[in-house]
Amino acid sequence: MARVQFAHRFAALGCALLIGVAAALRFAEHPGYTRLVFDVPGASGAVGQSTAQGLRIVVSGAAPPAEHRQLQTSTGPLTVDTAGQTIQVQAPGHPLKLLTLPAGDGQPFRVVVDVQSSAPAALTPQPLAQACPGVPDTSALPSVPVKLPAGVSGNISFMAAVIDPVTLRPLRVATLHPDALHPMASTFKQLVLWSVLLDVDAGRLKPDQVFEVTPQNRSLESYVPGKRTLLELAKASIQRSENTAADILMRATTPDRVQDLIDQVGTCNTSVLMPTKAYWSVQAGLLKDFNPADLLGVTAPLLTADEPTRRALARKAVAGSLKVDVAKLGPALDRFYKGSYDPRIDWQVENRTTPRELVDLIAHAYLHNGLSAAQNQRYWDLMGLGCCQPDSKAKYPYWGAKSGVDWGLLNLTGLVRTQDGQYVAYAYMNHQSSAHDVLALQAQKPLVTNWIATVVDQLTKAP
Template sequence: MGNVRPTVPFLLACALASSPAASSAAAAIVWPDPPELTPLTCVEPAANGAPVQLAPTSALPVGVSGRVAFSAIVFGPDGQPLREMALGDVDALHPLASTFKPLVVEAVLRDIDAGKLKLNTLLETTPGRRSIESYPAGENSIATLAKRALVPSDNTASDLLHLTAGVSRVAREVHDRSPCTSVLHTTKAMWALQSGLLPDVLPNAVQDAPTYAALPFSTRLDLARLAVMGAQRLTGPQVEAALDVYFKGPSYTPDMELGVQNTSTARAFARLQAQVLPGATLNPASRALFRGWLSDKESCCKAKTPTFKPAFWGVKSGSGWRMLTMSGAATLKDGRTVGYALLIDGADPQVAEETERWLRPLAVWIDAQLLRLTR
């Protein structure tokens, strides 16, 4: 990795030359020594008092495979953790897939509440802003894009909102709320990195991704800004085609997901879901919209006949190559809140369509765990 060390600071300094912080940005690049590569775990400071620990009521549904971590935590009205359920290593880092998207939408809604944006503000899908898969053509309102980002999990809709909110700003706010959660990239940027289309950031994507992940947060933030800008010089179809070649080719490694995708641990993300998904930081009108999108009946992630019946229950899922993620938060009638995260990577099925078949049985399983945890 020694030959890479002078390259990235130079590229970063050039890319940020128009910024007042350009000179300090290059100086801030400190590549870790080879032994200090990708961090595999992360533990956030514990709240006062230890929650009561409960074991899951049953094993995972038949056929679910891979590296699995599930965390569900019940918080009292004062925010203190009361009960916790864990399966697997809940402090191990995992890729989040699309479960980070509510964090983006919530940031945009806070800007609307602050008068910086409006629900009917139009955002345009340009070739540079279009991500992979289906996309909303032309101009669409923030309200339309927010629903698309959360309900059908549209990547372009999420990226348009992410760019509008400010990618670095979202990253900092998420890091402040949850130091173990990293939301540095738009969907297009992380897939462009993973497929090797951004050599200005990662000259050798497979070899450099572990070092990229091990850099200090402030340094990764600067490099992520380069990645987001670089991704906008590519088209969505270009990224999708290159990604398909990478996933099905000999260079594929699941370690890349920890290097370049947005990541967290099951425990940290469960805590973050309890903070964000109920919409406590939003004005009543924005909160109602946010909750409505997260609890939409078209969602994939609840049992068809749930036994867990809280006052509000918002959910989000994500999928990818050998991965599946499911997260959510609920508020109970007695004032308690529960947040949870199920993170799976390294699954035996490779394509997303196969792991997505687990959604329904896993939704039933999660329903039973939340009912037990909140009794």
Template sequence: MRAPPPALRNKGRYLLAALALAGGLWACRRPDAAPPRVSVQAAAPVRPETAVATAAPDPNAPGCLGNAPAALPAPPPPLPLSGRLGLWVAEVDPVTLRPLRAVASNPDEVFPLASTYKQAVLWAVLRQFDAGTLPPTERFAVTRENQSLGNYPYDGTTVKDLTIRMIRNSDNTATDILHRRVGLKAVQAVADDLGLCRTRLILPTKAWWAAQAGLSATFNGKQGWGAATGEEREHLAAAIDADAQKYRSDYLQRKLDGYFEGEPDPVNDLRVHNLSTPYEFATLLAHEYLRPGLSPHALKWQHEVAALGFGRSALREETLHNVAAFYGKGGNGWRILTYTGYFQTKGGRHIVYAFMQHGADQTYTMPNTRRAFAWINAGIDAVLGEQRALPELKAAQP
């Protein structure tokens, strides 16, 4: 595999860049008519080299949410996108949180989440704030052990400011500090409590990169990691994270560069990354933003911070005029791109979306953002139908 340019290697491949893209540039054609309602089918072939090679929990086991309900096939991507692709766009009932109308492509396939998983860390932080175990003014120091790749916060940064950096700047060190502070198990519980059996949220960023770079003896010696659940997964995750904290971030970056300059296997992404399916992660967001079980104070914190995530400006102009509230996040990695979010329209409709790309032809995937949102917007149009600007309406509080 051709090595990426030095500029890309030096910046770190897994960092979510700051985006300033105008959503009005990304309008896409609205389908003339909706196809008949059918069960979801894969819209694109899965390349063998990107297929899941490790065992995964059975989504239909007791206590699991199960596969996505029947939905309309998603419109074809208006602009070319390579690799494995997944999309789930749904209008959800704000009371039951069940999909009222949805379009989908490969909604039950597992994809690496990259930085979009940080929305789950925010929810876990707010839960512990409400429990009285995590004051928003608690301060943290950046150390050799907890520094991850990319930029990082100043010493003495508060919990509240770390959540802002995590969502607005996609700061990996801020994320890892918060993830470890609330506990690896607490972040995984965000998914487990909802029965999202194919969703793994337990590893901090530095831990999955250390595993991918070959620096975790625990990971190297445990072939069954992908199928581990419950206490076994918690024990292994803690050990993998302990391995990762032994290394300076600059050394980890060099080792990761060496891995990607060789012959990286896309299957390894599925072994080391936090994971989910488009349907499961969109379900998580519906609960996080519509039924989070938080106090009024925590809800205010959530709304302030989650609104800083990327995605609002990438919506089509007609949609954007009708948005009363928006919360979103994106993530990118080596041939990986994800965008997920929730918004409420001024007319009181609630939309969740999850776009996932894995094994893209492009090593650096951020330039695919316009293409990704062209597809997301086509899905939103298919769900919402013809739109027109409405008067300003205050967003209802979940």
């Protein structure tokens, strides 16, 4: 689960205290933009149209309460008028973005408008990974063009490939900047699961082995306290993307064994050396070995140093994070994002890969994983519970997936088996999105997953 949920909850709470929980309109300040949220119970949709002064939105199926509001925000003065099924937002000179969120989980239909303080800041280029002889070259393969879905932004890299299940070599591909380096967010958890199941086969770990969740080993976001078996943790780490479960499993198999497994596949640029609590503790400035006054500088060796040095630094972060009070971690991380945030710190500190290398790792994890028949079936079953599958999932015999959401970041990865027995591995990696928080990024998951399904269909079409 994404750390940005923590920040969003605090923003929403502050908003409710400021303007009253009964108001149809709520607003919250974020770095670079102001978010307006309209709860419209019973509504089924909304369509926006730009005007000279801002945005006109027509809601279908219901109407918000009529009101006229003049708001003084850090973005500037805003005017909001609702009458009947029409919402007018006036913010002259400011870019506006409209997002609609369907009702669900006890929440009503929502209309969300982001009013940006100015033109979006220039993106920091993602670093290009060095050529890796252990990862298949696809430059001469048949390919299909990539046209991204409307509504996504930031630095986006993508690769999908039809995989030969015997040689694991790609046969046909769709690529967009596949060698750009990206932070992995929760997509690293599928590699942790692979390592854990190898340890089960080797007798180092047992499926019914019990682990206790403690204040020291828990991470941010929701978790189940108390004693839990390895299989319970494995399921939670994939199905719910529980950070605490994944962290406990990663420490059980050890980050070194996870990285050894990755290196054995032949990748050169993929690094998975830290549980979530470790890299968030670094970013939050709570570890003495990583001076927060020069976080960009002191974390650079995690990217640029030789592997023994990077592993040693990661071990320090993992050990130090177990002493961090999680109650202090969330607020400290919020301050980092709203203050000294630099996207370069993401790919220096967090687990990282490229779409090309992740597609190769996914192909190995599913199709040539070295697991016993029982643990291989367990891997496929658990990954089949992951997010996200498309609306057309029923037409595919199998769709395994793992997503990751973080500050300005959305990753979607997986492996698909088609009716005619073809296998497609894919990795969509979006960093520095103009949609920063979990509310906006989670809403993009169905859009992008359905788009990925169209790419899968194009790749697997009979020539």
